[in-house]
Amino acid sequence: MPRSTTPTWHCDYDACPICTAPERDEMTLLRCAILTLLDQGRWMTNDEIPLPDILSAGGDYLSRLRDAVGDGIPVPAVEHWAWLDAELRLVVACAAGLDAVSTLDPRIDKVLATAARRTSRGQVKLLDLAAKQFAELYTRPRTA
Ligand SMILES: [Zn+2]
Numbered sequence: 001m002p003r004s005t006t007p008t009w010h011c012d013y014d015a016c017p018i019c020t021a022p023e024r025d026e027m028t029l030l031r032c033a034i035l036t037l038l039d040q041g042r043w044m045t046n047d048e049i050p051l052p053d054i055l056s057a058g059g060d061y062l063s064r065l066r067d068a069v070g071d072g073i074p075v076p077a078v079e080h081w082a083w084l085d086a087e088l089r090l091v092v093a094c095a096a097g098l099d100a101v102s103t104l105d106p107r108i109d110k111v112l113a114t115a116a117r118r119t120s121r122g123q124v125k126l127l128d129l130a131a132k133q134f135a136e137l138y139t140r141p142r143t144a
Pocket residue numbers: 010011012013016017018019032
């Protein structure tokens with residue numbers, strides 16, 4: 001990702017692990033958006049919204065959420081929405097045990113289809129784990 005002069009994002013959630021991480025850049029908004037979607041996904045799962053629906057149209061969902069809730073909700077630019085969906089699917093597939101590193105990994109679909117057959121409790125656990133792994137990935141001190 002090229003460096004830009006976009007001001008760094010900070011959401012309303014004081015304890016957001018992404019927004020309170022020491023290293024923040026223009027990707028902070030996108031990472032915060034993924035974490036927000038994983039968190040929202042837990043509620044959607046409880047409402048029996050199917051996993052594939054939870055993992056798609058995230059940008060649209062966040063923009064409607066901001067309309068309802070107000071500022072403090074991360075809403076990426078429209079041109080990043082496809083990226084957001086792809087990353088979200090990758091993060092959840094990895095939490096389900098897939099060793100994928102690319103959003104283009106052809107196995108992601110199958111892993112997510114299997115995950116979608118879990119009970120809603122199982123899906124909440126999966127989304128929790130995905131959020132935990134994702135937050136750890138971007139908040140642990142960089143060694144390189
Ligand atoms: Zn945040």
